[in-house]
Amino acid sequence: MxxxxxxxxxxxxxxxxxxxxxxxxxxxxxxxxxxxxxxxxxxxxxxxxxxxxxxxxxxxxxxxxxxxxxxxxxxxxxxxxxxxxxxxxxxxxxxxxxxxxxxxxxxxxxxxxxxxxAELPQASPEIRASIDAQAAVRGWPAMHAELALLDPETASRLHPSDAQRIQRALEIVRVSGRSMSTLIAEGRNxxxxxxxxxxxxxxxxxxxxxxxxxxxxxxxxxxxxxxxxxxxxxxxxxxxxxxxxxxxxxxxxxxxxxxxxxxxxxxxxxxxxxxxxxxxxxxxxxxxxxxxxxxxxxxxxxxxxxxxxxxxxxx
The missing domain is CATH 3.40.50.300 (P-loop containing nucleotide triphosphate hydrolases)
Structure with a gap:
């Protein structure tokens, strides 16, 4: 209908x-x-x-x-x-x-x-800890660059130093295998x-x-x-x-x-x-x-x- x-x-x-x-x-x-x-x-x-x-x-x-x-x-x-x-x-x-x-x-x-x-996956303490450990070595701008390859739409909205949101977007990709922008778009339909x-x-x-x-x-x-x-x-x-x-x-x-x-x-x-x-x-x-x-x-x-x-x- x-x-x-x-x-x-x-x-x-x-x-x-x-x-x-x-x-x-x-x-x-x-x-x-x-x-x-x-x-x-x-x-x-x-x-x-x-x-x-x-x-x-x-x-x-x-x-x-x-x-x-x-x-x-x-x-x-x-x-x-x-x-x-x-x-x-x-x-x-x-x-x-x-x-x-x-x-x-x-x-x-x-x-x-x-x-x-949007049906976003639950937080994963293990994956968050892994992302934080990588960021401690590489820096959040590098993590943002990684996100830009996996979820360019979300990355374009985030500042390279926005640690909390970059972490969550990477976590979603690693938990679900899908990007945050894709899941949000599906929720809007x-x-x-x-x-x-x-x-x-x-x-x-x-x-x-x-x-x-x-x-x-x-x-x-x-x-x-x-x-x-x-x-x-x-x-x-x-x-x-x-x-x-x-x-x-x-x-x-x-x-x-x-x-x-x-x-x-x-x-x-x-x-x-x-x-x-x-x-x-x-x-x-x-x-x-x-x-x-x-x-x-x-x-x-x-x-x-x-x-x-x-x-x-x-x-």
């Missing part, structure tokens, strides 16, 4: 934090036969509700979201697992005669869904059989988005974000390096509770970290995913997106 006209539709709604994705998704769910699938690496964690901006129970009852509350905060999730879970959810939605609407801000997950993931409509929410004025971010973080603090982190620390065996506690907001409060950062800076540090997250998300959208974009600050943005989806679904 390579012809997009014969493929079932799927909608991707992506945008930085505080860009209004949930409001748009609700509007679409009220008007079209869509089912919501979350694309959020933080909302997969149970008991992490306030700091992840997870829809409340009433909203979830009216508009069920798949791929929310999947694992405990002391467990880990991955882009590879997301792709498997998302494709299974999409197939179920399509089989029910509805349209999958994937909404969120974890851009790596969107990329993994659309392009697939895994686009799912859907006619995707990719929509992005981007702010025309970054300063206004920053105001929204500050307002939302203040609302999270007022709603009990610090108490939520304290509850998580008491309920689960967590440490600061776990993926759940590296989430924006949780990490800054954890540092205050541990005495690593002053309480007076907690709000500013949380807002700054959220702004940095939004910056990274916008970069992903603009440079890598490149969806059809709408200004999230426009008053009629919801109506415009509803109209675009209507055209796509109804032809």
């Amino acid at each position: 390579n012809d997009p006209k014969l493929q079932p539709p799927a909608i991707l709604l992506m945008g930085p934090t505080a860009s209004g994705k949930t409001a748009v998704a609700m509007a679409l769910a009220q008007r079209f036969p869509v089912e919501l699938i979350s694309v959020d690496s933080a909302q997969v964690f149970r008991d992490m509700n306030i700091g992840t901006a997870k829809p409340d129970a009433e909203t979830l009852k009216a508009f069920p979201h798949r791929l929310i509350d999947l694992i405990r905060p002391d467990e880990a999730y991955s882009a590879a697992r997301f792709r498997v879970d998302a494709l299974a959810a999409m197939a179920d939605v399509t089989a029910r005669g509805n349209v999958p609407l994937l909404v969120g801000g974890t851009m790596l997950y969107f990329k993994a869904l659309l392009e697939g993931l 895994q686009r799912p059989p859907y006619a995707f409509l990719s929509l992005g929410l981007l702010p025309s004025r970054r300063s206004v988005l920053h105001e929204h971010i500050a307002d939302r973080f203040d609302a999270m603090l007022k709603a009990g974000l610090e108490e939520e982190v304290a509850m998580l620390r008491a309920k689960y065996r967590l440490h600061a390096t776990m993926p759940s506690m590296r989430c924006v907001g949780y990490r800054q409060i954890w540092e205050v509770l541990d005495g690593v950062a002053p309480r007076l800076e907690m709000r500013d540090r949380g807002i700054y970290a959220t702004r940095q997250l939004a910056k990274r998300q916008i970069t992903w959208l603009s440079n890598t995913l490149r969806p059809e974009c709408f200004d999230c600050l426009e008053e009629n943005v919801v109506a415009r997106i509803v109209g675009r989806v209507a055209t796509a679904i109804n032809g």
Whole structure:
């Protein structure tokens, strides 16, 4: 089913934090036969509700979201697992005669869904030690020259002194007998059989988005974000390096509770970290995913997106 006209539709709604994705998704769910699938690496964690901006129970009852509350905060999730879970959810939605609407801000997950993931071999301590021993004698520029013969595409992207990446690329060739560039290219040929409509929410004025971010973080603090982190620390065996506690907001409060950062800076540090997250998300959208974009600050943005989806679904 390579012809997009014969493929079932799927909608991707992506945008930085505080860009209004949930409001748009609700509007679409009220008007079209869509089912919501979350694309959020933080909302997969149970008991992490306030700091992840997870829809409340009433909203979830009216508009069920798949791929929310999947694992405990002391467990880990991955882009590879997301792709498997998302494709299974999409197939179920399509089989029910509805349209999958994937909404969120974890851009790596969107990329993994659309392009697939390269199946690179596991690290081999023995081979790495051998490469390091050779590099100690020959130097990393010589190892880079060897890589250029085995995998010229990868070598062209690496500086001759980039020891870590040269080591990994040589390791892959020695373990698998195939180049990293070949394996990555194969991973990219895994686009799912859907006619995707990719929509992005981007702010025309970054300063206004920053105001929204500050307002939302203040609302999270007022709603009990610090108490939520304290509850998580008491309920689960967590440490600061776990993926759940590296989430924006949780990490800054954890540092205050541990005495690593002053309480007076907690709000500013949380807002700054959220702004940095939004910056990274916008970069992903603009440079890598490149969806059809709408200004999230426009008053009629919801109506415009509803109209675009209507055209796509109804032809």
